[in-house]
Amino acid sequence: MNVKFSALSVPQSGALVLTVAKGAKFAGFGAEVDAATGGQLSRAMKAADFTGKQASILDVVAPNGLKLDRIYLVGLGASGDLAAYDVEKLGGSVAGRAASARVRKLSIASELHAGAELNAGDFAGRFASGVSLRLYKFDKYKSAAKRDDNGNGDLKAVTVMSAGAAAARKAYAALGAIAEGVHLARDLVNEPANILYPVEFAKRAKKLTKLGVKVEVLTEKDMEKLQMHSLLGVGLGSVRDSRLVVMQWQGGRKGQKPVAFVGKGVTFDTGGISLKPGAGMGDMKGDMGGAACVTGLMHALAARKAKVNAIGIIGLVENMPDAAAQRPGDIIRSMSGQTIEILNTDAEGRLVLADALWYTQDRFKPRFMINLATLTGAILVALGKEHAGIFSNDDELCERLSGAGEATGEKVWRLPLSKAYDKLIDTPNADMKNIGGRNAGSITAAQFLQRFVNDVPWVHIDIAGTAMDSPKTEISRSWASGYGVRLLDRLVSDNYEN
Ligand code: BES
Ligand code: MN
Ligand code: ZN
DSSP states (O other), rough: OEEEEEEOOOOOSSEEEEEEEEETBOOHHHHHHHHTTSSSSHHHHHHTTTTOOEEEEEESSSSSSOOOOOEEEEEETTTTOHHHHHHHHHHHHHHHHHHTTTOEEEEEEEEOOOTTOOOHHHHHHHHHHHHHHHOOOOOOTGGGGGSTTTTTTTOOOOEEEEETTTHHHHHHHHHHHHHHHHHHHHHHHOOOOOOOOOHHHHHHHHGGGEEEHHHHHHEHHHHHHHOOHHHHHGGGGGGGGOEEEEEEEEESSSTTTOOOEEEEEEEEEOOOTTTOSSGGGGGGGGTTTHHHHHHHHHHHHTTTOOOOEEEEEEEEEOOOOOSOOOOOOOEEEEESSSSEEEOTTTHHHHHHHHHHHHHHHHHHHHHEEEEEEEEOOOHHHTTTTOEEEESSSOHHHHHHHHHHHHSSSEEEEEEOOOOHHHHHHHOSSSSSEEESSSSSSHHHHHHHTTTTTOOEEEEEEEOOTTTOOOOOOOOOOOSOOTHHHHHHHHHHHTTTTO
16 A cells, blocks of 8 residues: 655545544644535534544545545544544554545545644654554465456555655555565465465565565575574474575664564474364464564564664474374474474464574574464464463563564463473473473463473464454454564664664
8 A cells, every 4th residue: 555645725625534633623733624515514513423432434425525525523532532543543543434435536635633642744644654554465375256356446645745745655664564574474475375485484584675674585505504403403394495584674773682583483383293173274364474474564664674684584384294294293303403292283383483483593693583383273272362472591682572562462471480390391202391280371382392492582472363363443443463573663763773
């Protein structure tokens, strides 16, 4: 979505959005438009008992005295109640209303109430960001006649008008980059597994080169040299080759240690020989949500030229049952040297991450390491789709992440790690087994990962509940939410840029 920015003026067609503060008082431009309609807007507000409550929308169709099809009045609520994410939600809600009303051209008059907490540029930029996130669609495989718009075209022209268009444009230079990163992550997760297999995923990651990201692709041969038998074992049953992609963005001071993000990229998870039941298995095309988030995040950081050195590493494999697949009971040696008894081939994500995490800390000595993975069904039992689960060896990093979660609406909730849980993955036959018992499935998975993390501050984010099959929100109608891109971008911008 290409959003334009301009000064405030009354458009000659399409739909216009006006913001209204609590108490239903128009600011300057709104008052002007109201006057042009002969006070129709004021009368409509009264008749509909529209008070400017935050996120309320009043749709005034065919306003008098103007060439517009409709005017949407959007409530801002009271001054002091409006955070950045609230504005994105407003933008999303309005865009949703306009799209379903078949509006082709939308002009948003971005006017804040007096004494507002956001500055005008951020307000306009956030509005635009909400519009862009909401209008994302994945319909490339639908014939024109079968699309929601019946092939008639969508809301394409969106202009955010404000008193300071330059400031708005500047704010959106960063926010638009983040929205692009979210769209990329959603595209990757929505894409079916016959199209997006490890080599194809690596190819798409390679495109970040255009933004100045250095992208290396490790083949199976490269990984064999590195002794990554834990990752490689997962791909044994697939005719698709595995890959490990290393993305580097150098936007920070030269020589400063990087922050690192590591993603699980199982492009399809059948469970392997420990085959999953059929119902809902199609969802496992999204089992690369962690890798998608890391790729989207690297896009966002590079596109907004973040002042940070960042590494993104994704382990890409397909988990299939086959004569060549690994079996329950097999014992492999990971890159770290630790041996793993594989008692369930469906607990494959941790096997991919074991080598990816080890490699990341070994090669880059990062300031911190955050991994994302659609790791366990158990995290859905614990937290549903509201929070992602986080597990960490570092309180400060957790605090920062929680703060970013509150600010972006991509919420996280910390769960425990401990020696007692760690014991649950001991086995007589090897250094560890890849499953715990019936209980605490998300925690034993996290304990497994922690065995591949040394002194570095580390967080594991289990996004099995938040990355895919996502509830519809003001800013997403997509099966794939793109969860984590906004969260981690915010973590970086609030704490790690210089
Ligand atoms: N990819 C799944 C986890 C998952 C489940 C993601 C539902 C998204 C939605 C993972 O590889 C898996 O199969 N985990 C097993 C672990 C078990 C075998 C210890 C699970 O959660 O059942
Ligand atoms: Mn699995
Ligand atoms: Zn999986």
